[in-house]
Amino acid sequence: MSFLTSIFLTNRFAELPRAFFTPVLPQPLTNTRWVAWNSALAIQLSLPEQSPQGDLKDFLAGEMVSDSVPSLAMKYAGHQFGVYNPDLGDGRGLLLGELTSKNGQVFDLHLKGAGLTPYSRMGDGRAVLRSTIREYLCSEAMAGLGIPTTRALGMLTSDTPVYREKTEQGALLLRVAESHIRFGHFEHFFYTNQMAELTLLADKVIEWYWPECNKEPQPYAAMFEKIVDKTAQMIAYWQAYGFAHGVMNTDNMSILGQTFDYGPFGFLDDYEPGYICNHSDYQGRYAFDQQPRVALWNLSALAHALSPLIERGALESSLGQFESKLSKLFSKLMRDKLGLHSKLDRDSQLFQSMFELLHQNSVDYTRFMRELSNLDQQPTSVVEDLFVDRQAAKTWLELYLARCDCEVNQQGEALSAQDRCEAMRAVNPKYILRNYLAQIAIDKAEEGDFSEVHALAELLKQPYAEQPENDAYANLPPDWGKKMEISCSS
Ligand code: AMP
Ligand code: MG
Numbered sequence: 413m414s415f416l417t418s419i420f421l422t423n424r425f426a427e428l429p430r431a432f433f434t435p436v437l438p439q440p441l442t443n444t445r446w447v448a449w450n451s452a453l454a455i456q457l458s459l460p461e462q463s464p465q466g467d468l469k470d471f472l473a474g475e476m477v478s479d480s481v482p483s484l485a486m487k488y489a490g491h492q493f494g495v496y497n498p499d500l501g502d503g504r505g506l507l508l509g510e511l512t513s514k515n516g517q518v519f520d521l522h523l524k525g526a527g528l529t530p531y532s533r534m535g536d537g538r539a540v541l542r543s544t545i546r547e548y549l550c551s552e553a554m555a556g557l558g559i560p561t562t563r564a565l566g567m568l569t570s571d572t573p574v575y576r577e578k579t580e581q582g583a584l585l586l587r588v589a590e591s592h593i594r595f596g597h598f599e600h601f602f603y604t605n606q607m608a609e610l611t612l613l614a615d616k617v618i619e620w621y622w623p624e625c626n627k628e629p630q631p632y633a634a635m636f637e638k639i640v641d642k643t644a645q646m647i648a649y650w651q652a653y654g655f656a657h658g659v660m661n662t663d664n665m666s667i668l669g670q671t672f673d674y675g676p677f678g679f680l681d682d683y684e685p686g687y688i689c690n691h692s693d694y695q696g697r698y699a700f701d702q703q704p705r706v707a708l709w710n711l712s713a714l715a716h717a718l719s720p721l722i723e724r725g726a727l728e729s730s731l732g733q734f735e736s737k738l739s740k741l742f743s744k745l746m747r748d749k750l751g752l753h754s755k756l757d758r759d760s761q762l763f764q765s766m767f768e769l770l771h772q773n774s775v776d777y778t779r780f781m782r783e784l785s786n787l788d789q790q791p792t793s794v795v796e797d798l799f800v801d802r803q804a805a806k807t808w809l810e811l812y813l814a815r816c817d818c819e820v821n822q823q824g825e826a827l828s829a830q831d832r833c834e835a836m837r838a839v840n841p842k843y844i845l846r847n848y849l850a851q852i853a854i855d856k857a858e859e860g861d862f863s864e865v866h867a868l869a870e871l872l873k874q875p876y877a878e879q880p881e882n883d884a885y886a887n888l889p890p891d892w893g894k895k896m897e898i899s900c901s902s
Pocket of ligand 1: 501502503505531532533534535537538539664673677722902
């Protein structure tokens with residue numbers, strides 16, 4: 413087919429035995445058209461800078477298939493809210509194939525919303541415009557922040573009606589990731605007692621992502637340690653940047669530790685450790701402050717699934733290091749955010765009292781950190797103004813600024829406020845994807861006006877830069893947009 417001359421497509425997953433997947437053709441939507449195309453990512457993948465038309469568009473929209481590279485639905489299982497569900501798999505997304513980036517890295521190209529598969533269960537195989545916009549914007553916002561994540565190459569809308577609480581527009585998301593393998597892939601083979609497949613999956617993960625593990629005395633144990641490492645890193649970023657995922661089921665955990673499957677996520681507005689963004693999470697299992705604990709629980713579920721391949725001692729040893737790895741990176745990220753590069757024992761007290769104050773005074777987390785990053789240009793009263801208890805804020809600020817005075821630059825001289833703050837502005841975003849901003853963009857998009865989607869996508873590419881023309885996007889949420897809980901129906 414002619415379009416195949418314009419892209420180089422592979423699919424290593426399709427070469428695995430059938431136990432891993434079912435070949436499925438995408439079911440086209442009606443009158444698809446581009447809502448967004450991620451030019452920067454497209455260029456990295458040697459795709460056209462402008463949203464493709466013709467054959468390539470037809471292929472990416474699931475309206476034309478490759479005759480040589482089959483699209484497929486992956487089989488996986490997973491623990492949902494702590495309960496094992498054997499019946500999961502790609503229920504509405506297909507792996508179209510793999511693209512090789514300019515620097516030789518291989519990326520999965522996944523089309524979400526492509527129709528029914530054998531794993532659709534009660535679902536319709538579709539994705540609505542609303543949730544597609546949320547995933548597109550958030551994955552790109554996370555990438556802009558420097559947080560490990562899957563990416564979004566583009567999205568399309570259509571005239572196909574999709575029925576949720578109301579009738580909505582069917583849409584498609586083109587997701588790009590180094591891997592779509594989830595903890596739940598391993599769980600599926602373990603719980604169905606398919607040991608050859610379990611072993612083959614581990615071998616492929618090592619071959620594709622971490623070939624260096626083969627040099628270790630116990631390659632599978634080394635692979636698990638990598639997964640623990642990457643997961644700890646991802647969670648450290650989430651906690652430091654105030655990101656709540658909302659559905660940390662093991663089928664939504666990437667083995668590469670990339671933020672995966674954006675559903676009812678939310679960034680903290682006010683610093684509220686118990687923030688629950690998922691409307692269906694009645695017990696708060698996936699509340700913001702539970703994420704480190706849940707990640708460890710999920711890793712333990714994965715360890716159990718890997719127990720036929722890895723000795724118990726090695727699994728326990730890796731799991732045992734999770735908390736210290738996470739807290740080490742979290743402390744580093746927080747020190748960077750506060751402009752403290754040296755490490756003093758008393759710092760943890762300073763962090764703790766900061767979090768308590770932010771919580772007690774319901775202070776906006778992102779705004780606070782950004783204002784703190786501007787103390788070379790503004791008086792401390794700007795920060796104090798964010799607190800109800802100004803005196804407590806003043807006392808903390810005095811301690812903090814005294815602590816900053818202990819910092820020295822590479823020449824051993826006292827670090828200037830300007831140098832400190834410049835470094836802080838590079839790690840404390842001015843702009844984040846607040847739920848209310850996403851909601852405004854979605855409301856307009858549902859009326860056919862995609863301007864806010866484009867504006868946000870552009871803005872969030874550079875969340876740390878001052879963008880004076882976009883100052884309004886740094887505004888705190890209006891009352892209706894605070895503590896939004898998002899429904900899982902997507
Ligand atoms: P999620 O909560 O989005 O991570 O999805 C959990 C499982 O349900 C996965 O196996 C999905 O593929 C499947 N799923 C979610 N929504 C739909 C849908 N509309 N149609 C079919 N399957 C779905
Ligand atoms: Mg999922």
